[in-house]
Amino acid sequence: MAIKDYIRQRYFPQMWCPGCGHGTILNALLRAVDELGLDKNSIVMTSGIGCSARISGYVDFHSLHTLHGRALAFATGVKLSKPELKLLVPMGDGDALAIGGNHFIHAARRNIDITAIIMNNRIYGMTGGQYSPLSGPGKKASTAPYTTIDNQFDVVNLSIAAGASFVARSTTYHVLECVDILKRAIQHKGFSVVEILSQCPTHYGRKNKEGDAVQMLEFQKKTTAKLGSKALENDPTLIPRGVFVDIDAPEYCEEYDKIMKRAMKETLQKEPLKNFGNQANQTCDMA
Amino acid sequence: MARLKLKEHLINRDWCKGCNICVHFCPKHVLELDSEEKVVAVRPEDCICCRLCELRCPDLAIEVITEQSDHDATSTSEDAVNTSEQDD
Structure with missing residues (x-):
């Protein structure tokens, strides 16, 4: 099937801003599903609230657009009643780790067979650019005109500590890597977390003088490095990408x-x- | 070995928002934005069918249509992907 067969074409062009990384994540996710040859009737996508959550409207799977931060709770319910279905849960950084933080760590702790995708653009885009738990200190946002002082979560370490059995990170620049990681995460039995660094040129990029979408992608290329690479060894301040954890652990539904x-x-x-x-x-x- | 040969770039002008991502990251500078800020393939003969434009497009607005060809190209799409998506 072509990836166009997996979308609801009547809702396109999608509502995201020009150059928004969330579109690229949708693109990569559709390719992962297509390459795995999954039947669209076997997939359920649940999402919460925010720019990222609009993704569930564009895919032609079973979809649930639910409450802010509660996408994983709904997904848990669906998975327990119909364990044969594949659950994909794309969430924004605020959706997953601020209001949905508790749902996130407990879903990871249970190791229930759900694929959580964190579309991390480091800001609340839909509501006007407020800072999120992943913005990090020293960043400008509409609620932090003199820069933030809050430290950010490290999604990878948080997920590992909470008990997720597959944890990975990629970016929207490294789209082929993204497709590969998403394929592995979907096939993994247990709770899998994929953090994808995304760009919000409208709010985060503009407020933090990171430029347009192209410059933000160049920035992702410069500031990240593959796990085990020479570049990461030489410069530990780079953000590591790749698969951090991939273990077999008892799955909750089983x-x-x-x-x-x-x-x-x-x-x-x-x-x-x-x-x-x-x-x-x-x-x-x-x- | 059979190489991929370009048939055409299928561009959905209604979906394209002119974000410039495909234009900037095309390893062979095949694409440009026109006066309406929509992408057009101005040098399709240079295209090596690496599909990076198609993969990165947030709007699913561009598709590289290919056909199999037995002619050996000077550079393969895999080479292009390796050079432009460096694993550094």
């Missing part, structure tokens, strides 16, 4: 199934089958 089977078996052993049937009927009636 563990839940095991517990359910054990509980059902024990109930069957304790009570004769006839009574169990009656009880089941009673519970049904009550429900």
Whole structure:
């Protein structure tokens, strides 16, 4: 299938600003899904609120545009009731780590089979350029005209500490790497986090004098380096890219199934089958 | 080995927002913005079908249509990708 078969063409051109990195992330994600040959009816995308969250409207998968920061909570519900579906959860930096911070760490802790994509443009773009938990100190925002003093989260370290079993980082400049990482993350069984550094030329770029989309992409190229590369060894201030963690760990839905089977078996052993049937009927009636 | 040969650049002018990303990062300077700030392929004969424009386009507005050719090109699309997306 061509990537155009995976989008709702009637909503294009998309609403993001010219040069917004979120479009490139959508592009990379569609290619990853296409290269994996996934059926679009087997994918559910849930998103929260913000520029990034609008992505769920453009893809022709099952989609849920939900509450601010709660995309992972909705995704958890969908995954537990229909574990055969693939869950993709793209979130903005504020959506995932400010208001949705608790949902994020607990989804990672449970290691539920969901792919979380953090579209990190380091600002709240939709509401006018307020600083986010990923802006970092010394940055200008509409709520920080004299620069921010807050430290930022390191998404990679945070996800590893919270228990995610696949953690990676890439940028919108390194789009081929992005597609590869997204493919691995989607195939991974367990909670996978992919942080993609994105550009917001309208707010972040303009306020911090980082120039237009092209200059911001050049900046991403200059300030990041692949894990294990010479460049990173020589200059540890560069932001590392690549796959940081990829481990096999017990997955939440499978563990839940095991517990359910054990509980059902024990109930069957304790009570004769006839009574169990009656009880089941009673519970049904009550429900 | 068969090389990819360009058929055409399929550009959706309604979707293009003229962000200049494809123009700037094209390794062979094939693309330019016109007076309406929409992308056009001005030197299609130089295109090496690396598809970096198509991959990076935030608006899904450009597509590189290719056909298989048995002629050996001087540089391959893989070379271009390696040089322009440096893993530094």
